[in-house]
Amino acid sequence: QVEETLTRLHAAGSVSDVEAIRVEALGKQGWISQLMKTLGKMTPEERQTEAPRIQGLRARVADAVEARKAALEAAELEARLATETLDLTLPAPASPKGSVHPVSQVMDELAEIFADLGFAVKTGPEIEDDWYNFTALNMPESHPARAMHDTFYFPDDAPSGGRMLLRTHTSPVQVRTMMAEGGPLRIIAPGRVYRSDSDATHTPMFHQIEGLVIDKGIHLGHLKWTLETFLKAFFETEDIVLRLRPSYFPFTEPSVEVDVGFAIENGKRILGGSGDAPDHGWMELLGSGMVNRRVIEMSGLDPDEWQGFAFGVGVDRLAMLKYGMDDLRAFFDGDTRWLAHYGFSH
Numbered sequence: 001q002v003e004e005t006l007t008r009l010h011a012a013g014s015v016s017d018v019e020a021i022r023v024e025a026l027g028k029q030g031w032i033s034q035l036m037k038t039l040g041k042m043t044p045e046e047r048q049t050e051a052p053r054i055q056g057l058r059a060r061v062a063d064a065v066e067a068r069k070a071a072l073e074a075a076e077l078e079a080r081l082a083t084e085t086l087d088l089t090l091p092a093p094a095s096p097k098g099s100v101h102p103v104s105q106v107m108d109e110l111a112e113i114f115a116d117l118g119f120a121v122k123t124g125p126e127i128e129d130d131w132y133n134f135t136a137l138n139m140p141e142s143h144p145a146r147a148m149h150d151t152f153y154f155p156d157d158a159p160s161g162g163r164m165l166l167r168t169h170t171s172p173v174q175v176r177t178m179m180a181e182g183g184p185l186r187i188i189a190p191g192r193v194y195r196s197d198s199d200a201t202h203t204p205m206f207h208q209i210e211g212l213v214i215d216k217g218i219h220l221g222h223l224k225w226t227l228e229t230f231l232k233a234f235f236e237t238e239d240i241v242l243r244l245r246p247s248y249f250p251f252t253e254p255s256v257e258v259d260v261g262f263a264i265e266n267g268k269r270i271l272g273g274s275g276d277a278p279d280h281g282w283m284e285l286l287g288s289g290m291v292n293r294r295v296i297e298m299s300g301l302d303p304d305e306w307q308g309f310a311f312g313v314g315v316d317r318l319a320m321l322k323y324g325m326d327d328l329r330a331f332f333d334g335d336t337r338w339l340a341h342y343g344f345s346h
């Protein structure tokens with residue numbers, strides 16, 4: 001019976017056939033298990049010869065079962081590998097990948113450019129006391145310039161006795177930094193600002209970078225050089241022509257609005273050249289000026305000792321110019337298709 005079992009195992013064509021034969025021999029009712037039970041009724045002498053014989057049988061059959069199972073499993077795997085094909089040259093499905101938002105990217109680039117010029121980065125609160133946002137910047141309660149800002153006010157009283165508001169510009173960081181550190185200073189202050197305004201070129205939240213230099217003997221020439229240097233670095237071209245226009249801000253005197261020249265090609269604005277050239281125009285880029293001596297005074301410094309210049313740039317506008325985007329509102333829609341169109345994420 002052993003030989004027969006071994007022969008059948010050898011001939012078994014599948015793992016389930018092997019399993020059936022195993023049960024017949026080694027299962028609870030199997031013939032080897034039955035043989036084992038006969039040991040109990042034997043005399044000790046008989047048992048001494050029979051026990052090793054039956055154990056041996058059982059071991060041979062068990063080994064043969066395992067060997068045949070392993071062989072069949074290996075063969076099944078071989079067969080499956082032979083039929084299943086896997087094309088490793090197929091491109092993997094694209095997994096969506098995030099990227100740095102254009103506005104954040106521009107802020108990082110600007111911080112880097114100004115770091116090379118020796119400017120440190122400072123920040124201030126977005127929920128601001130109206131004293132820092134207006135009063136200390138030479139816009140007292142009654143000042144008509146306050147009406148220029150469509151300000152979001154909070155109902156709460158501010159520590160200064162005025163009101164809390166969402167800052168309308170990054171200029172309050174000028175005051176905070178002068179008060180905290182005194183002169184000399186060379187800083188930029190990037191951040192979010194808020195105005196109640198919304199169309200294709202205005203969003204109620206947008207981004208500015210403030211620049212402030214406080215030192216001795218600072219004049220408009222320093223301002224012009226700094227702006228030219230940073231704009232050339234930012235737009236990666238020497239072909240930047242600036243136009244400085246007299247303007248008015250309560251916190252600078254004199255105040256200068258800065259335009260940059262652009263050409264119109266195929267209906268698109270391309271930076272470069274004088275705006276007065278044919279097929280060219282000027283685009284308003286930023287506000288700036290020499291820090292008003294009243295602001296220096298209210299920030300705790302002596303205006304006869306310290307002078308400086310300041311500027312405020314719209315970061316979103318810079319990003320639109322650099323990447324050729326035309327609707328500011330799309331910046332904050334979080335639509336990845338729009339970002340992908342301009343090469344941000346895919």
Ligand code: PHE
Pocket residue numbers: 168169170171210249252287288289310311312313
């Ligand atoms: N704070 C001004 C604005 O928001 C810009 C500015 C900053 C002008 C610094 C002059 C100096 O429009």
